[in-house]
Amino acid sequence: MHAHAVSAVPAPKSLKPVSSIRPGQHFLRLDSPNEVLVLVSFAGMEAADSLFLWAVVVATNHDSAGYVPGQLLKIARNTHVRPVHEVRPAAYAREQ
Amino acid sequence: MKASFRFTAPNMLAEAQAGNLFVPLGPDLVECVCTLRCIASPDGPRADMPAAARFNPDAELAVVVLACRVGRGEPEYYPPGYVTTLPGAAPIQFLQLSAPLQLQASNGIQDVAHSAGLPPCAEAPRPAPLYADLDAMQRDMDMLHVINSSRIDALSRHRHALHASAVAPESLARPELASRL
Numbered sequence: 001m002h003a004h005a006v007s008a009v010p011a012p013k014s015l016k017p018v019s020s021i022r023p024g025q026h027f028l029r030l031d032s033p034n035e036v037l038v039l040v041s042f043a044g045m046e047a048a049d050s051l052f053l054w055a056v057v058v059a060t061n062h063d064s065a066g067y068v069p070g071q072l073l074k075i076a077r078n079t080h081v082r083p084v085h086e087v088r089p090a091a092y093a094r095e096q
Numbered sequence: 097m098k099a100s101f102r103f104t105a106p107n108m109l110a111e112a113q114a115g116n117l118f119v120p121l122g123p124d125l126v127e128c129v130c131t132l133r134c135i136a137s138p139d140g141p142r143a144d145m146p147a148a149a150r151f152n153p154d155a156e157l158a159v160v161v162l163a164c165r166v167g168r169g170e171p172e173y174y175p176p177g178y179v180t181t182l183p184g185a186a187p188i189q190f191l192q193l194s195a196p197l198q199l200q201a202s203n204g205i206q207d208v209a210h211s212a213g214l215p216p217c218a219e220a221p222r223p224a225p226l227y228a229d230l231d232a233m234q235r236d237m238d239m240l241h242v243i244n245s246s247r248i249d250a251l252s253r254h255r256h257a258l259h260a261s262a263v264a265p266e267s268l269a270r271p272e273l274a275s276r277l
Binding site: 014023024026028036038039040041042055056058059066067068069070071072082083084085086087088089090091092093094095096 | 098099100114115117119129131132133134135136140141159160162163168175176177178179180189190191192193194195196197198199200201
């Protein structure tokens, strides 16, 4: 699944601190834009932490360095990220 | 992100490895593409629980929602990044990606509406949105809170002053009946 899970990585357009990303919003890191991340949420609420937020990898492309979907990442609240939205959703099929 | 998938033959959640994609067959997350929550290790990503412990009858495995087949607001919708636990014996169906995800840089409120599947607005777009970002909205909310707090404090002081003058013994018709307590 991991290779080519993302077919297009957009150019930088707007940056936001990760603390202003709403739950469910996809975003990319600036230093490693090969993984699509979302903030981890528990029943719709973000995990309580004063300085850091937990994000999870939901998709990667072929340049990603060993990340897999479901992998947790700890990100400082003041880290700037690039919010993105999907133009075309991914499709899944039963594994053969 | 939206997803579409079909499934027939089930597996057990305990069989899943870090990075595998699957859909639980019930009772929860039945419309969601999920994966095991995992962390980085020197040997690569690994799940929270060792493989041997997953087959314990009481094992609860943490799973993460990656995508959902239904839209926001519909029953059984869970947002990407939602974390919960499922028993290791829960039936699942492994999935594979058949069409990749395509992304576009988000550009504010209109893109949020687009990603939510809302129809385009019939009226002409505003030259500037009411709030360009959450920080601007938060600043306005904080300012409004400060203004309201000062007004509430002023009203409260005025009310206390009125109350104190109203219940003062000398202002009563029969001050000798005022309690000393």
